Amino acid sequence: MRLIIIGPQASGKGTQASMLAKEMGLSHLSMGEKLRQEAASGSRLGHQIKERIDKGELVPNELVEKMTKRLIKESNGKFILDGFPRNEEQARFLDLITPIDHVIQLKVSDKTAVERIGGRRECPKGHDYHVFYKPPKKEGVCDVDGLPLHRRADDTSAAIMKRLQTYHNRTEPVLAHYKGKVLDINGEQGIRDVHFAILKALHKR
Numbered sequence: 001m002r003l004i005i006i007g008p009q010a011s012g013k014g015t016q017a018s019m020l021a022k023e024m025g026l027s028h029l030s031m032g033e034k035l036r037q038e039a040a041s042g043s044r045l046g047h048q049i050k051e052r053i054d055k056g057e058l059v060p061n062e063l064v065e066k067m068t069k070r071l072i073k074e075s076n077g078k079f080i081l082d083g084f085p086r087n088e089e090q091a092r093f094l095d096l097i098t099p100i101d102h103v104i105q106l107k108v109s110d111k112t113a114v115e116r117i118g119g120r121r122e123c124p125k126g127h128d129y130h131v132f133y134k135p136p137k138k139e140g141v142c143d144v145d146g147l148p149l150h151r152r153a154d155d156t157s158a159a160i161m162k163r164l165q166t167y168h169n170r171t172e173p174v175l176a177h178y179k180g181k182v183l184d185i186n187g188e189q190g191i192r193d194v195h196f197a198i199l200k201a202l203h204k205r
């Protein structure tokens with residue numbers, strides 16, 4: 001199964017992609033996560049990436065396209081892509097390297113996205129939490145590796161507004177590219193309900 005998951009910031013893409021990956025034996029290919037790892041490495045490229053991410057801007061296509069090609073090659077053709085494609089050029093690039101079975105669209109309003117982002121927390125290795133919706137067992141500490149949790153550097157109000165704008169202007173039009181393959185999911189429900197809604201939609205196909 002080759003899936004894409006698309007949705008605005010804090011729609012639950014990362015959470016749902018990792019649940020589906022575990023359950024269906026897929027590789028979870030998270031572009032944002034890979035970019036944050038590179039940014040944290042302190043390399044020159046990492047600095048350039050970090051600057052873009054922190055401002056809420058997209059990083060250059062050429063870079064993410066190269067990374068996606070490599071990740072897909074390593075995935076044995078069973079994957080869920082989270083954070084790619086984010087514009088039409090990237091979608092056309094993806095056409096050249098792999099077919100896609102379904103595109104899961106997580107729908108949440110801008111109001112919900114902004115509210116959710118305020119409670120989002122992450123550990124340095126990228127495990128994500130939410131203070132209300134997905135709290136860690138011990139406050140401020142990652143369940144998986146015991147590392148301290150922090151807010152993402154790009155979860156500032158200015159960057160959030162910019163990212164939502166970019167989502168509506170650049171990423172939403174990508175859905176038309178996948179006409180007939182898009183599964184619309186109400187992302188405003190609780191985590192488990194969203195998960196079951198996705199499974200139901202996939203099984204109907």
Ligand code: AMP
Pocket residue numbers: 009031032033035052053054056057058059060061064082083084085086090154163
């Ligand atoms: P995410 O964790 O998916 O919200 O991604 C965080 C940030 O990484 C985005 O706001 C962009 O700056 C960058 N990014 C992630 N995926 C892409 C992509 N496909 N193209 C360009 N920039 C991306």
